[in-house]
Amino acid sequence: MEQGLNASELTYHLSFPNREDPWYLADSTDQLGRQQYYGVDNIPRIDIDGRRFWFGSLPDPQVLGDTIAARQTVPSRVWMALEGWVNIGGDSVFIEVKVAADSALGPGVRLHMAVAEIYTHWDEPAPNGQQDFYGALLRMYPNAAGQEFTHSGNVLDTLTFRAALAVPWQTPVPWQFDNLKCMAWVQSSGSRDVLQSISRVLCPxxxxxxxxxxxxxxxxxxxxxxxxxxxxxxxxxxxxxxxxxxxxxxxxxxxxxxxxxxxxxxxxxxxxxxxxxxxxxxxxxxxxxxxxxxNPTSILVTLMPIYAELDVGDTLLVTTTVVNTGLLDARVTVIANAEWAQPLESSFVVPVGTDYELPIFFDARGFTGDTLVADIWMLTGNFLSQEVMVILSVTLSDTRTPLAPLSPGLSEAYPNPFNATTRITLTLDKAAPVKMAVYSITGREVASVLDGMLNAGVHQPMIDASGWASGTYFLRVDAGEHVYLRKLLLMR
Missing domain, CATH: 2.70.50.50 (chitin-binding protein cbp21)
Known part of the structure; x- marks a missing residue:
């Protein structure tokens, strides 16, 4: 425990008396590993700094508090510093631990790192009648055994350890980003004595x-x-x-x-x-x-993506929108890399706070088959560029060498931030089952956008946020073997 500070609390959930305990099912490997390490065969059980304090029943709270307070007065030869943070968009929890000691730490000393819940209340009681759960273990790093290390005993020597734990999407206990804490402790693997511990509540x-x-x-x-x-x-x-x-x-x-x-x-x-x-x-x-x-740049310009499909021998005129959300007027230059897809204006000015309609002409005359791709780039004075992929779809011909197939991918949502609706572009190089869903920052699914088979090609589903509260959401797309994640910001 932390000398002079509150104790670091961690609860292991075992397979007995109820094998369906959700915390055990969510991380049975670590829970079982700690059970075997401590030799637990009867619960409830409380260990203080690795030493068995109570088992078989709940202890007197006063006795428990006095024992913890007495233990906190014992000087430790180990100092620890802990920092933790949540990368919500990347589905990861990061932990950084610094360890120093004023006497040598030899083999058999291990560092343990973990992520746990702070507090959970269940409306339906567990089989033992419990409804309030504190400090439930979610994951240990690298595993229940921790990692062995040594220290010279020079208090000026600081060892740094880092951990990255991926947040699971499918688990009996969803990770709530506003209900997590990270922990670390140094423990003698033989005596089980905890030399020092530290914990931090994660505030994403x-x-x-x-x-x-x-x-x-x-x-x-x-x-x-x-x-x-x-x-x-x-x-x-x-x-x-x-x-x-x-x-x-x-x-x-x-x-x-x-x-x-x-x-x-x-x-x-x-x-x-x-x-x-x-x-x-x-x-x-x-x-x-x-x-x-x-310092603010003068130009912040975006070009809304467009996708055009036409048959061999046809022509098509499509208009896209250039949006200037910057502080000053923007002079825009448009460049295309294919003769069959040409902007009708190559240079123009978009006043601040306005939109500009840009016509693009597609000419499929003279082609005998295949799928062709052209890139259209927009350049502004601050070198901001936005690529727009324009797709010309025609029937495949034996007289041509097929070009490369479509590259699978997911665009950013546009607009984003948005008020009520936004769109996102999913490109598939082959037919695939697609599940597209929106999640809150706590991991709760708030909307299902797509769920089924889609053909190869470009798909632009609309995301309707009617009824959602303002804030940040995450769009997850499972498309065959590909998984994508995009951040959405709803502002009303």
Whole structure:
């Protein structure tokens, strides 16, 4: 346990008396491994720092509290620091642990890392009557045995360990991103004595995401989740992570919410946000990657994708839309790499805050068969480019050498952020079963978009967010052997 701090609590769920225990089913390998390590054959059982304290019945709370308090007064020769963060879009939990000691740690000492729930309540009691569950183990890294290490005993030598745990999509116990904590402890594998432990509540920062660019003077949306009390959350920014100071950006926030922050200078290419809660240093989460804070660019332009199909010998005129959401007017240059697909205007100006209709002419005369692909690029003054793939579908002919088939892939949703509806483009190189569903940031499925067989080609389903609350969602697409994940932001 953490000397001078609250104890780190972790609960193992075993296969008895109920083999259908959902936490056991979700991670039976780790649960069984810890059961065998401790030699557990009777429950409930409580171990304090690896030493059996109570079993067979529930202990007196006062005796338990006094025992924990007494153990916390025992000096430890090990120091630990722990940082954890959630990459929601990437379905991962990351843990970084630093360990130092003032006396040598030899073979037989192991570091354990784990992710656990904070608290879960069941309306329907378990077979033993229990409805409230605390600290249930979800996953250990790398496994229940941990990893052996040694330390020189020089207190200035710091060892760093990192773990990345993939969040499972199909599990009896779905991982709720606002109900997770990460833990680490150093334990003697022989005596089972825990030399030191540490835990942190994960406070996922949903927006901004690592790699995002923020512009000085412009508003940006910040979204977060914590398990703290309402009005107890602070958002901080480090412009030179990890060496720079932390500055408070937003204060007295609710435990979960969305806020708008007008970005301030100075600029930075190594900035990170951090969520923290007042009075509890164990509740803190630093973003998983750097963001960029830049002076505003003059041009932010997007080109809506289009897909055209026509027969051999036909022509077609299609109009696409160029959107300028930047701060200044944009001069746009359009380039195509195929003579049969040509924009009718190659250079034009899109005033700030307006749309521009761009006509593109397709000419299939002179072709005798096959499927052809042309790329159309849009270039602006700040070198922002948006590729638009235009597909010409014709009947395959024996007189031509077939070109490469379509490349499977999933575009970003457009528009995004969106108000009520958005579209996304799925390209299949062959017929495949497709499941397309939208999930909340807690992993709950909120909508099924597609579920069935689709032919090879380009598909553009509409995503209708009617009835959804504002916030961040994730679109997961299982298309044959391919799996895609895209972030959606609904703003009303």
């Amino acid at each position: 920062l949903v927006l901004p995401q690592p790699g995002d660019t923020l512009y000085v003077g412009l508003p940006t949306v910040v979204e977060w989740m914590t398990h703290a009390f309402a009005g107890n959350v602070r958002l901080e920014l480090n412009r030179n992570y990890p060496d720079g100071p932390w500055e408070t950006i937003l204060d007295n926030l609710t435990n979960t919410g969305v806020a708008e922050w007008t970005v301030t200078g100075p600029t930075s290419t190594h900035a990170r946000f951090r969520l923290s809660t007042f009075g509890d240093p164990s509740q803190c989460d630093t973003a998983a990657g750097d963001i960029f804070i830049l």
